[in-house]
Amino acid sequence: MAALSYMQRRASGTYEFRKRLPESLAGKPAPSHMREDFSDLINTKTGYFKRELVRSLATKNLNEAKRRDHQAALKASELFDAAVKALAPPAVTVQPVALDLKQLGDDVFANLLANDEAERTEGDDRRHLQTPEDRARWSHLVDMPPSTQIGMTPDHFYAYGELLSDLEDDFRAAYAQRDPKIVYPETTRELQKCGIHLNKSSPEFQKAALVVLEAHVRAYDAMGKRQRGEIVPTPVAVRKFTEESGSKFSQELGPKLSEAMASWAAGGSAHNAKKPNANTVTEAEQAFRYFKELHGDLRLGEITREKAREFRDAIAKVPASLPRDLRKLPLPELLKRDLSTFKPRMATTVNKIVQVLGGIVSRAEREGFLDKVPGFVNPFGKAIRYTVDAHQTRRKHFEKSDLKAIFTSPVYAENERPVGGGGEAAFWFPLIGLLSGMRLDEIAQLRICDLRQDEDTKRWYFDIDRTGGRSTKTT
Incomplete structure (x- = not known):
């Protein structure tokens, strides 16, 4: 594949370098402290970053233009990187945090047992998805208790027990290795509830994660006892209520x-x-x-x-x-x-x-x-x-018969432009979709300037980006 080129030829025959600014800069307001050092990237009239950096390569010779284009691309990348770095906020010094690790572990343990209790009490979700009359239409379906009845059905109880066994094995193995990665998401969430934000590589986070992992092991051990019919109470969290502007609700809600x-x-x-x-x-x-x-x-x-x-x-x-x-x-x-x-x-x-x-x-x-x-x-x-x-x-591919039906329709055969089909969009959308595989939203946002030609291969292509307030499925 040819090296990416940011070169195009002006009407005068002179080549120019043209490259779009990073999305974090393009079209954004430029802080005053950056306007002198990065004047090439900033529109002096508006005070906003430009969307493209354009520089003349000062030559009409193609080979010489390619050489200068490569040099200009390197300089532009360095300039863009420096601007992005200058725009970023200063690093924040992380202050020591006061964290009650025992309370953290107890909270996680209580939450897990509360969820387990809810699963056992609320029972199989299928009882809420269909009425008994609906289920009676299929003779092979197992009987389901009414939505007003609490408790688990036998097959739900069995499947849930299998799941608990697998999860307990996973958490015990992780704890035996003192490897808390399995509970990183839960640890982050629990710390955020306390207003604490820690880097996963920090010693404080690692200690907290190990406590959360231990709480999971204790909780799944308790759930296993419940599965065997033993009585294991769920710890109760006491919620305090305070009056708020005469409202019966609390800030704790x-x-x-x-x-x-x-x-x-x-x-x-x-x-x-x-x-x-x-x-x-x-x-x-x-x-x-x-x-x-x-x-x-x-x-x-x-x-x-x-x-x-x-x-x-x-x-x-x-x-x-x-x-x-x-x-x-x-x-x-x-x-x-x-x-x-x-x-x-x-x-x-x-x-x-x-x-x-x-x-x-x-x-x-x-x-x-x-x-x-x-x-x-x-x-x-x-x-x-x-x-x-x-x-x-699963999405299905268009068959040849489908494509034939589309492209022999009155839109193509008789040059019709139905209002319900968006006029000219009815003609262009299927063609662009067929040849590019683009999404409908991306096709709808296309502009004339998005149709470009590669300087080396002479191939035409659509240049899709998020400039001008447009959106794309992924970066």
Whole structure:
């Protein structure tokens, strides 16, 4: 493959070097202390970083231009790296942290046993997914107790026991080796609840992780006793309530879901902090609307897994598309209607809606809004999402007959441009998709200047990036 070229020829015949600035710089406001040292990268009129660095190579000779292009690329990379480094905030000195390791281990142990108790009491999720009448349609399905009955079914009990045995073996082996990597995520989460942020390589984090690992070993030993029918009480966390502006709620219940969503949508206050895109915010607003209609605008500490499951199951009953008059109905009212004639919602879509709310709650955790909520666990975590049949959701390739049907349609055969197909988009989208494999969102964001020609190979290509407020699936 030829070396990457940042060279193009001007109308005068002179070659020029042109390279886009890194995404962390391009189009961003430039601090005043950088404007003198990095004047080549900054628009003096606007005070913002340029999007591209353009320099004349001062030659019309192709071979000489290639040599100068290579030198210019090296200098540009050094300049970009220096600018990114100068823009980064100064390193923060990590202060010693006061951490009660015994309390940390006890909290983790209590949380694990509480989750185990909930699993045994709430029983098999399948009892909430279908009514007894629905299950009766398939004779091979095992009998399922009604949703009002607590406890585990025999097959659920057996499968859960197998899982506990495997997990206990994993955690015991890790503890025997004093290797706490298996609990790094849990350790990070527990420390964040205390407002403590440590580097994983620090001695303090390693000590904490070992305590968390020990708590897991103790907890799975206790769960094994429960599996054998022994009585093992769940430690009770005492939650203290204080009056807050006359409200019955406590600060120890965390913010309301609406407040957490507003914080999530605003993103971080730091320069270049990532914010959710407009489409994701719209999806989150719809998910919040449904949740509020079902349960109200609860504080995060009040949202239990049971409430999250009720929300998930309610959303699953809402069809994929509805007439406008039905879309306006509150969720409880909508579920009273006969929706059997509409196409049901896919499990992947339900999981995505749940995942959006889970992301909002996760950010609230990271920001420390839930530090005062004892033993808080994200109620919208993976545990309540539907298991998806990967075989049914696997994307299929277009067959030759499919492609023939598309490219012999009136759009191509009779030059039609249907309004519902976006006019000219109906012609170009299938062609670009066929030849490039690009995503629809990426095709829709294309501009004329994104069509470029490689100087060496003369091949045309689409140059996809995130400039101009556009988005891409991955970096």
